[in-house]
Amino acid sequence: MTLTPTPGQTVGPFFHYALPYDGDRDLVPPSTPGAIALHGTVYDGAGAPIPDALIEIWQAAPDGTVLQQPGSLRRDGWTFTGFGRASTRRDGTYAFSTLVPGPTEDGAAAFFAVTVFARGLTNRLFTRAYVPGDEAALAADRLLASVEEDRRSTLLAVADAYGLRFDIRLQGEDETVFLRFPGH
Amino acid sequence: MTSQADITAEITAIEADYQRSGVEETQPRRDYPPYRSSILRHPTKDLHHADPETIELWAPCFGHRDVDPLEADLTIQHSGEPIGERMVVTGRVVDGEGRPVRHQLVEIWQANAGGRYIHKRDQHPAPLDPNFTGIGRCLTDADGGYRFQTIKPGPYPWKNHHNAWRPAHIHFSLFGTEFTQRMVTQMYFPGDPLFALDPIYQTVTDAKARERLVATYDHDVTSHEWATGYRWDIVLTGSHRTYMEPQPASTDRDDA
Ligand SMILES: [Fe+2]
Numbered sequence: 001m002t003l004t005p006t007p008g009q010t011v012g013p014f015f016h017y018a019l020p021y022d023g024d025r026d027l028v029p030p031s032t033p034g035a036i037a038l039h040g041t042v043y044d045g046a047g048a049p050i051p052d053a054l055i056e057i058w059q060a061a062p063d064g065t066v067l068q069q070p071g072s073l074r075r076d077g078w079t080f081t082g083f084g085r086a087s088t089r090r091d092g093t094y095a096f097s098t099l100v101p102g103p104t105e106d107g108a109a110a111f112f113a114v115t116v117f118a119r120g121l122t123n124r125l126f127t128r129a130y131v132p133g134d135e136a137a138l139a140a141d142r143l144l145a146s147v148e149e150d151r152r153s154t155l156l157a158v159a160d161a162y163g164l165r166f167d168i169r170l171q172g173e174d175e176t177v178f179l180r181f182p183g184h
Numbered sequence: 185m186t187s188q189a190d191i192t193a194e195i196t197a198i199e200a201d202y203q204r205s206g207v208e209e210t211q212p213r214r215d216y217p218p219y220r221s222s223i224l225r226h227p228t229k230d231l232h233h234a235d236p237e238t239i240e241l242w243a244p245c246f247g248h249r250d251v252d253p254l255e256a257d258l259t260i261q262h263s264g265e266p267i268g269e270r271m272v273v274t275g276r277v278v279d280g281e282g283r284p285v286r287h288q289l290v291e292i293w294q295a296n297a298g299g300r301y302i303h304k305r306d307q308h309p310a311p312l313d314p315n316f317t318g319i320g321r322c323l324t325d326a327d328g329g330y331r332f333q334t335i336k337p338g339p340y341p342w343k344n345h346h347n348a349w350r351p352a353h354i355h356f357s358l359f360g361t362e363f364t365q366r367m368v369t370q371m372y373f374p375g376d377p378l379f380a381l382d383p384i385y386q387t388v389t390d391a392k393a394r395e396r397l398v399a400t401y402d403h404d405v406t407s408h409e410w411a412t413g414y415r416w417d418i419v420l421t422g423s424h425r426t427y428m429e430p431q432p433a434s435t436d437r438d439d440a
Contacts, residue, residue, distance in 0.1 A: 003280050003419045006396045007211050007388045009370040010219075012355060014303040018293030018319045019357060045224035058363045060239050070247030073289075073321075083244035104238035113240050113363050120221030122212040122387045124368060126234075143234050151229075170225050180231035181240070181364040183280060183422045184211075 008123035013052055015117075016087060020054075023075035025086035027057075027098040034062070036163025038112065038129065039095035042088050044120075045171030049092020053118035055168070056085045057096060057129075060110065064102035100131055100164070109137040109144070112157075116168060116178075125178040129157045129166040143179075151177050186220075186345040188381055194218040195386045202389040212387035219383040220344050236364045241425040243359050243366075246289040246323060256322040258294075258334040266316035268297025268335035270411040273371070273399060276328040279360060280422030284328025291357040292320045292332060299338030299352075308340050333411065339378055351378035351385060358418060365420040372398045373414070 011019075028035050042053040059082050060066050072083040082101075086094040103110045112129040130138060138144060144152055154176045157164035169176050195218050202209065214226035259266055277285040295301050295318060298310035302317055320332045337352045353370040360366065372385065379385055379394070388394045396419075405413020 002422065003278065003282055004210050004393070004396070005280055005419045005421045006367075006369060007393050008367045009212065009355075009387070009397065010222075010384060011357075011368045012370075012384075014295075014301045014306060015293065015355065016305075017301070017303050017317075018355070019291065045226075045228075048224075050225070056366070058239060058242075058244055066239055066242050068242070068245040070245050070249050072244055073246060073250035081244060082239075101239075108238070111239075115363070115366050117368055118225055120219070120223075120225035122214050122216060122219065122222055122226070122384075124366060125227065125231075126364065126366075128234075143232075143237075147232060171228055175227055175229055177229075177232050178227050179234040181234055181236050181421070182424065184231075184364070 010119060010122050011054060011117040013119040015054060019085065020087050021073055025084055025094070025096045026075065027082070027084045027096060028080060029077055030097040032099075034099055035097050036100060037095050038098055038157065038164045038166060039093065039162060040165050040167040041092045042094065042116070042118070042168045043092065043170065047172065049088070050118055050170070051088055051090045051092055053088040053092070053094070053116060054085065055088070055094045056083070056115040057098070058083050058113045059098070059101040060104050062099045062102045064104045064110070066104060103134070103137060107137055107140065109134060109141040114166075116170070118170070121170065125170075126181070127168070127176055127178050128155055129164070130155055131164070132156055132159055147177055188345060188347050191218050191345045191348070191383055192381060195380075195383060199386070199389055209388075209390050210393045213389060216383065216387045219387055222387070236362065236424050240363045243288070243361055243363050246359075247287075248323070251289065251321050251323050253322070256320055256332050258316065258318065258320045258332060261317050262315040264315040266296065266313050266335045270333070271336045272331065272333050272405050272407070272411050272413045273354065273416060274329065274331040274405055274413070275416040275418060277324050277330060277358060277418045277420065278328050279365065279420050284326070285324055285360050285420060286326050286328060288324050288359050288361070290322050290324060290330045292354050294318045294334065294337040294354040295340050297335050297338050299340035310338070310340070336373070336412075344383060349378050349381070351376040351382050356418065358420065360420040360423065362423050362425060365423065367420060369418075370397060371416050374398055374401055
């Protein structure tokens with residue numbers, strides 16, 4: 001039996017009192033040894049920052065384990081669940097406090113699975129934020145290899161003083177590569 | 185400011201084009217100019233094909249630690265009863281193969297009976313209801329079922345064009361068994377006269393697909409002298425991971 005999926009709809013402008021929650025963007029407390037900021041700015045097609053976007057990440061643990069731990073909505077400060085949610089601020093920036101995900105298999109490139117929601121965006125968008133550094137793993141990555149070379153960098157987080165920077169451009173010259181999974 | 189007649193003409197032209205194309209669409213268009221905020225916020229390049237890998241084949245896990253069962257009742261979050269038509273909305277979350285999405289998080293948010301959100305950016309001069317916040321959460325049961333008790337939301341004006349009104353709706357946020365199934369949508373009520381006028385509902389160009397966003401009045405959900413009842417089933421995309429029936433509960437899960 002194959003059913004037709006229910007259509008998505010925009011998250012709209014009024015999600016801020018509903019979807020954000022205490023601790024949503026802190027997968028680990030920022031003071032945790034090894035904690036980094038995964039942060040960036042979300043831009044529209046005119047290059048203006050988007051102050052009403054919502055970003056979610058879902059990631060493996062530093063040792064590459066895929067976690068199935070409850071507690072993302074009521075963080076206890078100890079359990080790493082791998083899920084986080086951050087609404088953009090007035091200047092279009094978002095930031096997570098998290099740990100760097102490890103490769104889920106030997107030689108695989110590590111990445112954050114990223115979902116983007118915003119007012120004006122009629123359906124969610126998926127992308128990946130790859131962890132920089134392991135050149136061999138990145139060069140061997142199937143998805144990266146399938147993307148035109150001049151757009152590949154939109155999928156790579158960039159190391160900076162806070163941790164990793166990952167800007168998201170919904171439209172335009174440097175538009176982020178967004179993903180379509182089979183069956184979508 | 186653009187008139188409703190202008191917006192309606194744009195909507196009608198896009199739907200006529202769609203019908204001529206003969207290619208079925210089941211999801212909203214990202215590029216849908218009648219919804220003005222979408223103009224600078226849609227990707228112009230084709231989405232890039234990706235086979236889901238590792239982390240994408242799993243979804244975050246939520247348990248009873250995360251959600252209090254009382255959060256499914258939006259009418260008991262304050263000291264008094266909210267104003268409006270008390271209603272129950274219930275249904276099942278299934279994947280594209282019809283398999284229940286079990287023990288997974290469902291989040292909703294909505295305007296009050298007067299069409300006003302608690303949100304600080306909502307400037308609609310309709311009254312706030314001190315007894316209604318408009319946020320609910322629950323976990324689906326072993327059959328993928330969810331159930332909320334709430335107040336029927338009112339339609340509300342917005343700034344897309346002159347005299348723009350949204351049909352009454354409840355926002356839904358859903359997770360599947362894979363991250364690729366993540367989705368946010370809106371549930372509408374049958375027979376709303378604003379459907380044809382609303383450029384958000386109409387981002388879905390296919391009439392059959394739009395109907396999948398509309399709940400059904402169900403008198404078996406309605407309860408005697410208490411609340412009206414609506415049923416709305418949600419289908420997520422099919423999952424890619426090989427299905428394991430039912431998965432052994434990990435020792436860490438607190439929702440057994
Ligand atoms: Fe709304």
